[in-house]
């Protein structure tokens with residue numbers, strides 16, 4: 001997937017290291033899960049809430065990579081974000097995330113009113129490294145990119161793509177794969193606007209659970225974005241931000257959707273495939289629902305709650 005070569009980017013919807021980022025102290029100390037507050041974190045991998053992960057205890061050094069680097073990385077990413085333009089989005093992962101959020105805004109602010117009669121409100125996106133304090137509590141990038149419904153914000157550690165998605169799981173390292181991940185998280189935002197996100201926590205595990213239906217719908221919504229991404233004009237009647245989406249791009253997205261299927265993750269971790277523990281759906285299910293959204297471009301076709309799984 002390629003962005004057109006010329007054009008600026010509105011980077012105001014993305015922060016480095018957290019809202020208002022650019023050096024504020026971000027960290028491990030505040031726990032959203034403390035005091036019985038129910039927090040929900042919709043992560044690409046785990047789909048768990050923070051209480052289960054025990055991520056709210058402050059200073060416990062989850063994952064190893066983040067502590068002590070936080071404010072430095074926040075500044076680093078903010079400076080990088082401020083310099084992003086469309087051309088850089090074709091070569092730089094941080095700028096690619098920024099430009100993808102813009103493309104998502106263009107598509108959703110057209111499709112949400114047309115298909116659901118609702119005005120789209122863009123979520124805020126945070127690019128961070130290691131660990132971050134969120135409206136859902138403190139979280140580490142170990143859970144993968146995630147969406148916090150409480151704050152309606154997306155969180156992405158760019159290191160995830162090479163280190164985990166490609167390095168550990170065998171997903172594609174292509175730009176299309178990275179954009180699909182961002183689009184999946186925006187799918188959770190659409191679900192939050194529509195009131196569907198809570199179905200995940202009401203029925204959190206199993207091959208036909210609410211959690212799996214929520215995740216597959218986010219994949220379908222990512223496909224819906226891809227369906228319109230190269231034909232939806234940027235504001236002011238300008239050309240679409242994305243000028244190409246090839247069959248190789250679709251193949252790369254499918255490879256990636258399969259790599260993050262629960263059965264594949266279980267197998268690659270040396271575990272037995274146990275459908276009863278699934279939270280996101282199998283490789284086959286994720287591939288299938290991305291393609292339903294991509295082929296049909298219809299929110300109605302993405303009704304995973306009515307589907308036989």
Ligand SMILES: [Zn+2]
Pocket residue numbers: 042043044184185188215218
């Ligand atoms: Zn998800």
